[in-house]
Amino acid sequence: MPRLxxxxxxxxxxHRCETICAWVHEVVFNPDKGRVIVDLDYPDEHRLRICIQCGRCADACPMDAFYQDFNILTTSEQGIYRLDESKCTGCGECIEACPTKVLQFYPDRRVPRKCDFCLGQPMCARYCPTNALGWVLM
Structure with missing residues (x-):
């Protein structure tokens, strides 16, 4: 099964991963709208934050707005977690529960940006020039 x-x-x-993610999902070249986050700390440290598909967002959601899509499987053979925006009330419980703190609200809507692994073709990994992100079959 594949794994990011x-x-x-x-x-x-x-920041190519953030930018291509924003383009694929929002049709804007704006790294702040990506579902991958590159944190920069002074002077030379950085950290890539990605969704690990742990399901804590789904467990925390009181509206059951998250569901597992078994068309795209993770290494544990569980489906990826996706958001049904029509059920989301914007309470923020999922954002608080996210261990990687990659879930963030859209600034103009009260729903979180949720990685969907580009439905099995993650563009962040495809366009990473150094292979810092990868889509690996396990």
Whole structure:
């Protein structure tokens, strides 16, 4: 089964992953709207934050707005977690529960941005120039 992997040692902080993610999902070249986050800390440390599909967002949601899509499986052979925006009330419980803190609200809507692994073709991994992000079959 495929898995999104990260190798922060080879990340050059170009923000291409964030930018391509925003383009695929929002049709804007704005890294702040991506579902992948490159944190920069002074002076030379950085961290890639990606959704690990742990399901804590789904467990925390009082409206059952998250569901598992078994068309795309993770290494544990569980479906990826996706958001049904029509059920989301914007309470923020999922954002508080996210262990990687990658879930964030859209600034103009009260729903979180949720990684969907680009439905099995993650563009962040495809366009990463150093393979800091990868889509690996396990």
């Amino acid at each position: 992997t990260k190798n922060e040692d080879v990340c050059i902080t170009c």
